[in-house]
Amino acid sequence: MPLQGLCWLVCCRQGFSLLARDHGEKEEEESFELRNQDEHTHTGRGQLEVTLSQPTRTANGTPCLSGVPEEKRSLITLKSKMTMDEDPEVLVKGWLLREVQGGWLRQRRFWFVLTTDSLDYYSGPERDARRQGTLVLTSLCSVLWPDKHTYKQTGYWSLTVYGRKHCYRLFTKHYNEAVHWACAVQKVIDSKAPVETPTQLLIRDIEENKFNPEVVEHIYEHNPILRYTQSPLYAPLLPFPYGSLHHTHMAGKGYMSIREEAVRLFNCLQQLESAREPIPLIQGILQTCLDLRPLRDELYCQLIKQTSVTNSHVQTQTQTQPNPQLRYWQLLTCMSCTFLPSCSILRYLRFHLKRVQSLSVDPEVESYASFIAQALEKTRGRECVPSWEEIQGLMGRQEILCTVHYPGPGCCQIPITSHTTANEVVRQMAERLGLQDSRNTFALFEQNSCWEKAIGGSTIIADVITRFENLSAKDPDSDCQCRLCFKLYCLLDTDSISTDNIEYLFLYEQCHEMVVRGQLPACEDDLLSLAALRLQCLLGDFSALSPYPPLEQLFPAEVVEARALLAPVDPPGCPSFPGGL
Incomplete structure (x- = not known):
């Protein structure tokens, strides 16, 4: 038994030594320097590069050269300069903690290097250090900045970088360092050219050739992404930044990232075709677009896709076949009366409506297209999604009462x-x-x-x-x-109101409402007199068989409540007998 305990103690001490060597114990306050433009000029770097340099440390703190002989100190300094020699494309580099999945350690320490194209991390700062991972930076990447909530929970300032395939959640003990990394990564993202999806490129081609019907039909024929499909959608039609909504006020509503919500929208659209009661589904889709404004253009593009046909399809379709696109036209009608798309998508939508009307797809479809075109001229931002009754009216292109x-x-x-x-x-x-x-x-x-x-x-x-x-x-x-x-x-003008005019009735009824609500100052006796006159006006002469209205319709309820809350007065006692009896 003592031998087993001794072995256990040795293993634990060795494990903690390795842990301290890899991840460091409580370190001193790390300092870093921003090399300005003058230093860049001396070192031959470009003018737009900002470099963050952090000295490498041992597990127990900063190495000190005071106890090293003079002949060895120059060799150590030379070796340090060789390992810290920087690549001209490096903007920022330094030690950061990264959250990792799996294993018994949640955070591991890596050497991160930010370049003009990517964010890489290595096992160490040496030239021959193995690269552990790469996150390619594009205009769709996003950065979640440090926040106090995470700092209070973990004791670290964190920043999160979202990419197409990877998400790096990084930690540091220093706020200035976290902000500098976030600024540098965001600057690289902002310098990238905007990413355009195939749908956007095709919309531009259609816009450029809108006066050439043959070219437009050729574009629709050879690009299935523009036409109706029963297959699922695996990526949004428009570009959306990578990342989540967990840091926004919409996190409590159960939404996922914008890209995931865009794909879910298309799945909901396809459910409309077979839904027996489409109104709740339509309201849910519109509510999502009301909460997440960037999805409005995406939903318009998805609806245009699902209501688009080619000339050959119109010629082969018979009048007896049910049109599976009618539900999409009904939702597009509700959308056109609720939200307006951006200018580029609005031009594309108007072109789509004219094209559908010119192809003579279906009389009912043409009616929807005409109704939507007129609605777009009047629509402005709505505060709420349409009610059940309004959606029923819009599906039939009718007014509501x-x-x-x-x-x-x-x-x-x-x-x-x-x-x-x-x-x-x-x-x-x-x-x-x-x-x-x-x-x-x-x-x-x-x-x-x-x-x-x-x-x-x-x-x-x-x-x-x-x-x-x-x-x-x-x-x-x-x-x-x-x-x-x-x-x-x-x-x-109260003098011109005649007693036989309905305006006089309005004046009388509104004055009575003000009295009942306690908005006119009056004593209790006057209120009782007015209540009696009101009762006589409603019922005429007294009758025991007449139903009486509730008291709150005749007399201010606040006065009745105040009377009820008053402390009851004790009844007077019996008078005392005169003296001598």
């Missing part, structure tokens, strides 16, 4: 589109109620039994309806259901 209440028990059904604003609804309501000549101003309000809020004139009514739908879905049993209400907004 919006219920607008006004003071009293009345309401109106107003037809609206995805572009109708609050000012347009106010104008329609005023014309229906004969108030277009009134000098007073009117507005739409979001209203429930507890509060109301005026709606801005440029607000899209479809967004308001979507908010109502979302609130109702969160709390379907709530009594405070929201609604749209048309009301007086500003009284500019």
Whole structure:
């Protein structure tokens, strides 16, 4: 037993010695120097190169030459200069910790070298050191900068470099060093020419030859990436930077990287063809594009691809065959009423719509193309994705009916589109109620039994309806259901309001609402008198058989609650008898 313990102690000491030799114990504060342009001139380097030099160290600290004989010191210095001789293409180099997968060590120490084309790491700074890995830098690479959250968790400042195949998560104890590495890598990435995908190159060719139909048809015939397919998509049609969304405010919504989300979008599109109820799927796709703005152009390109056909396909297709592209046209209709693409994709989309109409693919498809072309002229940014009712209307290219209440028990059904604003609804309501000549101003309000809020004139009514739908879905049993209400907004001329005009009814009902909500200062006796008059106006003379409205519709609820919360007054006691009895 003692022999086994002794062997165990020797092995542990040897293991810790090797660990200290490879990874270093607590080191002194590392210093590094940035060689400026003057030093570059003396050493023969280019003017744009910035070099970070770090001295190599042993496990126990910086080597000291004070105890070395003079004849050996020159040899050591010469050897050090030979190992630190720099390549002209090297921009930054130094020791960094890299997170590795597998093994019992999560971080390993490597010698990193940044050049104008790649980020490499070696086993050491020597010339003959073995290269352990390479990350080629392009314009699609990205850098995640140091953050305090990681430092508090690990005690290291980290930076992450994302490439096409690899991701390097690097660590250092010094903030300035981490920032310098991040700046240098980002500068190399910014110097690279933008990467263009095959789809972008073909879109440019189509744009250049749009007045030559034969060339355009040849491009579509010989490039399947532009046409409808039932095969899955393995890469986005547009270039997206490598990296993840874990450092953004969208991380909590379960999104992956932009590139992965683009591929998932296409998978969702293909599910539309066989979906019995496409509206939830359409809403999910639109919500993804609302949250992740870069995906809007990608989705437009995917929909253009899935709705594109060639001239030969149109000639062979019969009218009796079901068109699998109709669901894509319906989603493209919803997209055109929700988001606008960038200028280049918008030109490509308009060309696509004209081409489809000229090919006479299908009467229904031509109707969708015409509807989308008109919608693109009116669409601006939406705050919410379309509601269930709006998507149903868009799939049939029809307007939807919006219920607008006004003071009293009345309401109106107003037809609206995805572009109708609050000012347009106010104008329609005023014309229906004969108030277009009134000098007073009117507005739409979001209203429930507890509060109301005026709606801005440029607000899209479809967004308001979507908010109502979302609130109702969160709390379907709530009594405070929201609604749209048309009301007086500003009284500019009260003398011209006649008693037999509906505007007078508006004024009366709105004053009553202000009294019930406690917005008009009045004593309790006046409030009781007004409540009695309101009750007589509603029910007429007293009758025991008449149903009475709730108390909160006649009297301010705050006054009733304040009365109930008052401490009860003790009843007076019996009077004392007179003295002498």
